[in-house]
Amino acid sequence: MIERHHLEIVRAVNQQGTLTEAANQLCLTQSALSHSIKKLEHQLGIQLWQKEGRKLRLSESGNRILNLANRLLPQFEHTELAIQDISAGQQGTLRIGMECYPCFQWLLKIVAPFLKQFPDVDIDIRKEFQFGGLGALLSYDIDILITPDPLSKKGLEYIPVFEYEQVLVVSNQHHLASKAFITPNDLADEVLLTYPIEISRLDIFSQFITPAGIGIKKHKCIESTEILLQMINANRGVAALPSWLIKEFQQHMSIQTVQLGKSGMHKKIYVGLRSGEQQPVYLEQLIELAKTRD
Numbered sequence: 001m002i003e004r005h006h007l008e009i010v011r012a013v014n015q016q017g018t019l020t021e022a023a024n025q026l027c028l029t030q031s032a033l034s035h036s037i038k039k040l041e042h043q044l045g046i047q048l049w050q051k052e053g054r055k056l057r058l059s060e061s062g063n064r065i066l067n068l069a070n071r072l073l074p075q076f077e078h079t080e081l082a083i084q085d086i087s088a089g090q091q092g093t094l095r096i097g098m099e100c101y102p103c104f105q106w107l108l109k110i111v112a113p114f115l116k117q118f119p120d121v122d123i124d125i126r127k128e129f130q131f132g133g134l135g136a137l138l139s140y141d142i143d144i145l146i147t148p149d150p151l152s153k154k155g156l157e158y159i160p161v162f163e164y165e166q167v168l169v170v171s172n173q174h175h176l177a178s179k180a181f182i183t184p185n186d187l188a189d190e191v192l193l194t195y196p197i198e199i200s201r202l203d204i205f206s207q208f209i210t211p212a213g214i215g216i217k218k219h220k221c222i223e224s225t226e227i228l229l230q231m232i233n234a235n236r237g238v239a240a241l242p243s244w245l246i247k248e249f250q251q252h253m254s255i256q257t258v259q260l261g262k263s264g265m266h267k268k269i270y271v272g273l274r275s276g277e278q279q280p281v282y283l284e285q286l287i288e289l290a291k292t293r294d
Helices: 004-016 018-028 030-044 059-087 102-119 131-137 203-212 227-232 245-248 280-291
Strands: 049-052 054-058 092-098 121-126 144-147 155-173 191-194 219-220 238-242 255-260 267-274
Touching: 004 018, 004 030, 004 049, 004 054, 004 059, 018 030, 049 102, 059 092, 092 102, 092 131, 092 245, 092 280, 102 121, 131 144, 131 155, 131 267, 144 227, 155 227, 155 245, 155 280, 191 227, 191 238, 203 238, 203 267, 227 238, 227 255, 238 245, 245 255
Parallel strands: 092 121, 092 144, 191 219
Antiparallel strands: 049 054, 144 267, 155 238, 155 255, 155 267
């Protein structure tokens, strides 16, 4: 029978690469760790690892157990941390997953009053996930997910917290700066700057460029909002970004916004939660704060 300590062993050996380092991480002797592995392999009639020099590589059966460990162990650890916080008189730690690069700037406006209101609650923000944002939420790696593109999945619910407009950001010297709005054809000869997100999830492509059946001159990915805007300020590209984000930078940059299409491109930011769970008071309050910050 597979038990929790088996999952911890498989995960540790996969992370560390050797039995010695895994034993050190788990505070076990190497002989005790080896004994547990051999006992599990005997019970299941499988081999968990194959040796490659000094390193170990998981077998197909081992990979299945590792996937189980990656799903279940975070839930154990999350529950234990929550119980420890209660025992220590703390209210907890709120782990926020971000699927929106510019949303970090928006979240900063919420965090300050939240921490003041809940001095015993810590906040941990995560932007990278082993199984993606939805997987991280379902596997208890995070408590909430902030996303502008909610994907329907059983066990999850989404709460819209505010609406915004996606706009084209250009330099004041750019030839599109004088237009009331642009069409997809206006971008055919432009260098389009975006965050490093797959094209299918970029609204400027999926909702604007691709349906029109046109191409662009060049597509560049930039992870940093500040660098991306500096590129636009230097008239070396254009980008589609939330209008609320640009207001904060226009005071010290020569940039402006242009409407995307005659009707504009309107979006919402959502907070994703695991459905059917009783949420702590501090999480409910964070959502209320989110609805008042734009």
